[in-house]
Amino acid sequence: MDNFTYFNPTKVHFGKGQIATLKEEISPNSRVLLTYGGGSIKTNGVYEQVLDALKECAVFEFGGIEPNPHYETLIKAVAVAKQEQIDVILAVGGGSVIDGSKFIAAAACYEGDSWDIITIGGGCVQRALPLGCVLTLPATGSEMNRNSVVTRAATQDKLSFGSDLVRPVFSILDPQTTYTLPARQIANGAVDSFVHIMEQYMTYPVNAKVSDRFAEGLLLTLLEDGPAALATPDDYDVRANLMWTATMALNGTLKNGVPTDWSTHAIGHELTALYGLDHAQTLAIVMPALWRYKKEQKKGKLLQYAHRVLNITEGTEEQQIELAIQKTEDFFSQMGNPTRLSDYNLTEKDIPAVQEKLTEHGLLAIGEHKDITPHDAAEILRLAL
Amino acid sequence: MDNFTYFNPTKVHFGKGQIATLKEEISPNSRVLLTYGGGSIKTNGVYEQVLDALKECAVFEFGGIEPNPHYETLIKAVAVAKQEQIDVILAVGGGSVIDGSKFIAAAACYEGDSWDIITIGGGCVQRALPLGCVLTLPATGSEMNRNSVVTRAATQDKLSFGSDLVRPVFSILDPQTTYTLPARQIANGAVDSFVHIMEQYMTYPVNAKVSDRFAEGLLLTLLEDGPAALATPDDYDVRANLMWTATMALNGTLKNGVPTDWSTHAIGHELTALYGLDHAQTLAIVMPALWRYKKEQKKGKLLQYAHRVLNITEGTEEQQIELAIQKTEDFFSQMGNPTRLSDYNLTEKDIPAVQEKLTEHGLLAIGEHKDITPHDAAEILRLAL
Numbered sequence: 001m002d003n004f005t006y007f008n009p010t011k012v013h014f015g016k017g018q019i020a021t022l023k024e025e026i027s028p029n030s031r032v033l034l035t036y037g038g039g040s041i042k043t044n045g046v047y048e049q050v051l052d053a054l055k056e057c058a059v060f061e062f063g064g065i066e067p068n069p070h071y072e073t074l075i076k077a078v079a080v081a082k083q084e085q086i087d088v089i090l091a092v093g094g095g096s097v098i099d100g101s102k103f104i105a106a107a108a109c110y111e112g113d114s115w116d117i118i119t120i121g122g123g124c125v126q127r128a129l130p131l132g133c134v135l136t137l138p139a140t141g142s143e144m145n146r147n148s149v150v151t152r153a154a155t156q157d158k159l160s161f162g163s164d165l166v167r168p169v170f171s172i173l174d175p176q177t178t179y180t181l182p183a184r185q186i187a188n189g190a191v192d193s194f195v196h197i198m199e200q201y202m203t204y205p206v207n208a209k210v211s212d213r214f215a216e217g218l219l220l221t222l223l224e225d226g227p228a229a230l231a232t233p234d235d236y237d238v239r240a241n242l243m244w245t246a247t248m249a250l251n252g253t254l255k256n257g258v259p260t261d262w263s264t265h266a267i268g269h270e271l272t273a274l275y276g277l278d279h280a281q282t283l284a285i286v287m288p289a290l291w292r293y294k295k296e297q298k299k300g301k302l303l304q305y306a307h308r309v310l311n312i313t314e315g316t317e318e319q320q321i322e323l324a325i326q327k328t329e330d331f332f333s334q335m336g337n338p339t340r341l342s343d344y345n346l347t348e349k350d351i352p353a354v355q356e357k358l359t360e361h362g363l364l365a366i367g368e369h370k371d372i373t374p375h376d377a378a379e380i381l382r383l384a385l
Numbered sequence: 386m387d388n389f390t391y392f393n394p395t396k397v398h399f400g401k402g403q404i405a406t407l408k409e410e411i412s413p414n415s416r417v418l419l420t421y422g423g424g425s426i427k428t429n430g431v432y433e434q435v436l437d438a439l440k441e442c443a444v445f446e447f448g449g450i451e452p453n454p455h456y457e458t459l460i461k462a463v464a465v466a467k468q469e470q471i472d473v474i475l476a477v478g479g480g481s482v483i484d485g486s487k488f489i490a491a492a493a494c495y496e497g498d499s500w501d502i503i504t505i506g507g508g509c510v511q512r513a514l515p516l517g518c519v520l521t522l523p524a525t526g527s528e529m530n531r532n533s534v535v536t537r538a539a540t541q542d543k544l545s546f547g548s549d550l551v552r553p554v555f556s557i558l559d560p561q562t563t564y565t566l567p568a569r570q571i572a573n574g575a576v577d578s579f580v581h582i583m584e585q586y587m588t589y590p591v592n593a594k595v596s597d598r599f600a601e602g603l604l605l606t607l608l609e610d611g612p613a614a615l616a617t618p619d620d621y622d623v624r625a626n627l628m629w630t631a632t633m634a635l636n637g638t639l640k641n642g643v644p645t646d647w648s649t650h651a652i653g654h655e656l657t658a659l660y661g662l663d664h665a666q667t668l669a670i671v672m673p674a675l676w677r678y679k680k681e682q683k684k685g686k687l688l689q690y691a692h693r694v695l696n697i698t699e700g701t702e703e704q705q706i707e708l709a710i711q712k713t714e715d716f717f718s719q720m721g722n723p724t725r726l727s728d729y730n731l732t733e734k735d736i737p738a739v740q741e742k743l744t745e746h747g748l749l750a751i752g753e754h755k756d757i758t759p760h761d762a763a764e765i766l767r768l769a770l
Contacts, residue, residue: 001400001625001626003401004397006399011390012392014388014390014642021390209602209609212602213602217602218598221595224594237591237592237593244595256629
């Protein structure tokens with residue numbers, strides 16, 4: 001078991017009707033910047049609940065934060081935050097709105113060029129506005145961590161930063177807010193969560209039993225309740241389990257004492273930036289191919305996954321591993337994310353640009369062993385043609 | 386799945402050599418009250434590591450905090466904290482030292498009679514000194530929660546309080562510090578952790594898959610690594626898994642979305658206060674008997690435990706439940722805590738006093754259904770004669 005430091009001060013209010021707790025979390029007379037995305041919150045009742053709880057505050061709105069939030073959009077919100085002397089940012093939406101709002105929170109207090117926050121990283125963040133969240137789409141875990149991914153549309157750069165100063169002070173998770181989500185978003189969220197868990201699990205064994213078993217418990221829950229959420233969209237417990245699983249998947253708990261991978265995400269981010277694929281689609285393409293490419297190094301954990309999560313006990317180790325990968329691909333496909341580049345009309349000729357972008361971004365040696373080069377990434381994608 | 390609020394801002398530094406992080410956590414020139422128990426930290430190397438990390442601080446010592454820390458002892462430490470104008474309390478030891486230090490932290494800032502903190506409860510705590518911990522005995526989870534249990538020796542009252550203000554700001558967990566613990570303390574710690582998990586698990590099913598599976602993962606780890614820790618006391622990974630399991634067992638994670646019981650603890654506390662039994666001994670006596678007494682109400686979870694944790698699949702439901710209870714008793718006995726009152730020279734005639742103390746303490750209806758009366762508690766103890 002490896003050494004670790006764990007710290008997560010975000011307060012979570014989870015369950016039916018919890019949006020009303022905004023009244024306790026945000027002081028009366030605060031100047032609140034309410035950030036959101038495409039406007040679904042105005043049709044599903046969330047917006048009314050939020051405004052009702054903030055009746056005694058001055059609320060300013062900034063909508064239109066897109067999936068894979070654009071730097072170009074966010075700097076407009078930064079200008080509003082500065083001009084209106086905002087006290088607190090309230091992000092209402094999914095991971096993109098929250099990630100974008102983390103950038104807004106930091107950039108609103110930053111003196112230099114705010115793109116520094118992305119390129120230099122969170123270390124240059126000295127102050128940030130307090131951030132609260134009302135999560136409406138379980139997927140990224142951003143509601144309970146220090147990370148943010150921002151895309152500069154002009155240059156197709158999708159890059160991340162992290163800082164304890166942009167951790168949400170509180171996050172409100174009411175599973176009922178997810179009932180009206182399009183099936184595709186729920187499905188993508190389940191795949192995203194699944195891969196978050198795997199990035200912290202599918203490496204090599206270090207006898208960290210707590211993190212391993214927690215990861216396995218969350219994987220089992222996604223395998224059960226991901227499909228169930230598509231079949232019965234208004235089953236409260238299914239949505240609740242999915243929502244809490246997505247948060248626990250990336251709030252720091254699972255990485256305690258274990259090595260982490262994250263190469264699927266690194267390669268996937270380039271596919272999204274270059275070709276506009278959904279984040280979850282890129283993960284579904286990359287991860288199974290990466291497992292096949294790194295089968296020997298990941299053997300111990302692939303077998304543990306096969307046995308403990310998928311209950312695979314028959315056949316040779318080689319067969320068990322291949323079956324585990326196939327069953328994972330089946331799950332992704334069942335959740336609407338097929339696992340081949342060709343499923344998204346991409347071919348061999350689209351691969352070199354990914355290799356180049358990884359090189360450009362300095363991602364020269366990724367994965368738990370720091371041995372996946374941009375060339376290896378291209379080879380991995382060739383296994384997913 | 387039930388609604389919940391989760392909040393846990395304690396920073397954890399876990400692993401080999403982490404005591405050195407005290408340098409980062411406590412500012413130079415701070416006035417530190419170092420609290421500890423019987424003095425084992427002076428023979429196992431922990432004391433030297435702590436002092437070495439605090440070279441630039443003014444360190445005051447208060448040792449001799451006993452198991453089930455006595456109010457009578459703690460108020461002496463409160464006097465030292467006030468007199469020496471202490472900035473921060475550093476508890477070095479197990480759950481009793483940490484629980485006691487939480488009381489000291491609150492009482493040092495309290496104007497009235499400090500016994501109020503116990504009788505009125507944490508609600509009367511308006512301020513507390515910051516508390517840090519170096520944990521040397523995995524058991525109570527106090528290093529990462531808001532709770533404290535204090536005993537007033539004069540009146541045999543063992544009572545608890547809780548406040549967010551006494552949560553440790555940081556806790557340092559180095560599994561190597563546990564190598565020299567007496568086997569009995571490691572064994573008791575494993576039993577205590579096991580029962581902490583069960584108090585949050587063995588109630589009735591509410592389809593909270595995350596908390597259920599996390600609990601099951603921790604129970605499995607204790608069943609494996611509790612005995613292993615006794616067999617091979619210097620196996621780092623075994624001690625690490627035990628230590629992290631004990632913390633996760635009672636840091637708020639497992640109670641998210643589920644009902645909780647805590648009647649075993651309530652009844653057990655009275656046995657300790659009246660007859661001086663170890664905390665873990667009382668739990669080992671009460672819990673199996675309580676499960677038999679409440680077999681119908683707890684049926685769903687007893688079967689889930691039998692299947693998922695103990696892998697019991699044969700026999701009728703009744704037989705599976707009885708076997709699960711027996712296997713739990715076997716585990717307690719294997720960990721040096723037999724499960725009958727007679728194992729501790731207690732008899733039928735010692736039971737009425739427990740019933741009276743529960744009544745005196747106002748514990749008139751406990752358990753997840755609030756239906757265990759002091760009379761029921763006596764009946765439960767009669768099943769453990």
